[in-house]
Structures are given as C-alpha cells and as structure tokens.
Amino acid sequence: MKILETPLRDCFIVEPSVFKDARGYFLESFNQQKFQEETGLVVNFVQDNQSVSQKGTLRGLHFQTGEAAQAKLVRVILGEIQDVMVDLRPDSETYLQKFSCVLNSENQLQLFVPKGFAHGFVCLTDEVIFSYKCDNYYDKAAEAGIIFNDPQLHIDWKLPQEQLIISEKDKGLPTLKEYLNG
Numbered sequence: 001m002k003i004l005e006t007p008l009r010d011c012f013i014v015e016p017s018v019f020k021d022a023r024g025y026f027l028e029s030f031n032q033q034k035f036q037e038e039t040g041l042v043v044n045f046v047q048d049n050q051s052v053s054q055k056g057t058l059r060g061l062h063f064q065t066g067e068a069a070q071a072k073l074v075r076v077i078l079g080e081i082q083d084v085m086v087d088l089r090p091d092s093e094t095y096l097q098k099f100s101c102v103l104n105s106e107n108q109l110q111l112f113v114p115k116g117f118a119h120g121f122v123c124l125t126d127e128v129i130f131s132y133k134c135d136n137y138y139d140k141a142a143e144a145g146i147i148f149n150d151p152q153l154h155i156d157w158k159l160p161q162e163q164l165i166i167s168e169k170d171k172g173l174p175t176l177k178e179y180l181n182g
C-alpha cells in the first residue's frame, strides 16, 4: 500500500498493493494498522456505504456539519468515476481549493477525504459500484451540500451538464456563497 500526496492539505490517495495471479487478483481494501502506520492518522471508521449508479449520475457535493462531520475513504469496485473534493475548512492553507481524480476498478485507487471537505463524484461508465468508509454515522439533520456547478468553485466535470443525472435534493443545493452566508 502506498500513500500519494495531493495538493490539498490532509487529503491523499491510497494505492493498495494488488496481487494478480491466474485466478484474478487480491487486495486489502483496508487495513487499519497499515493505514495508521503510513498516514500517521488514527481514524476509526464506523460505517461502510455502497451505491450503484448509472453513467452520468452525479452525487454531491456533500458533507455533514459540526459534530457529525465525516472523514471518508472512497473507492470504486466497478466502473469509473471522477471524484471531486473541496476543502471547506476556513483555517486550512488550502481553503476552497479543489482536487479531482479518476478512480476506477483498474487503478484501484482510493481517496481519503478529511472531515470538513465537500465531496462528490460523477459516473463515467455504464455501471458504477462505489464503496466508502466513514468515521462518523449518517446524520440526516447534519446533511449539507454545495451545488455541483457552483460558479465560484467552477469544477471541471468530465461530462457535459446535459448528460448528468442528479437527484432533486442535489439540484436544490445552495451555491458556495449562499451556504457561507447562511
């Protein structure tokens, strides 16, 4: 397992060791001890989530607020996505900066999304199985988000807007400016 830095503070890519043989492959999708040794972080993941989406589906940009904030370790089991995160921590050196990375079932990359980041992804293949660990439980009351096409963040999504499939909830998310102004 390798840890690769990203331009965003505290956010990194995890590259698992993949053991291929005549049967297929094996990988450790998470190993708490190695994760802790490599990153120096003590993260206690308490919830695992999985979603299935069709091509064009965009989920995000999401986060939970306050005490319910979640760090996430995200990966793709089937297909390919563009994963995006935005640093929303006012005291961070990389405040309001974003990072985007392609995750797929070939590169097997995982992304660590720290607490205080907005997170979203768009599905680039016909079927995507997305899986992630969270270090805090789902809390509906603490759910928050920023609209995917926020003019200030100006995220360069890899699919044109006409091809996107987005939930009604996500279509109604505020802009960054609206969110920050409460």
Ligand SMILES: Cc1cn([C@H]2C[C@H](O)[C@@H](COP(=O)(O)OP(=O)(O)O[C@H]3O[C@@H](C)C(=O)[C@@H](O)[C@H]3O)O2)c(=O)[nH]c1=O
Binding pocket: 049, 051, 059, 060, 061, 062, 063, 119, 120, 121, 137, 138, 167, 169
């Ligand atoms: C996220 C979540 C949703 N749900 C329920 C609520 C709702 O009825 C249904 C679908 O929820 P959503 O539409 O919010 O699912 P989704 O859009 O996939 O939400 C996820 O998006 C990505 C980008 C993230 O970063 C995640 O943290 C999470 O917010 O599942 C849970 O029961 N537990 C959970 O942890």
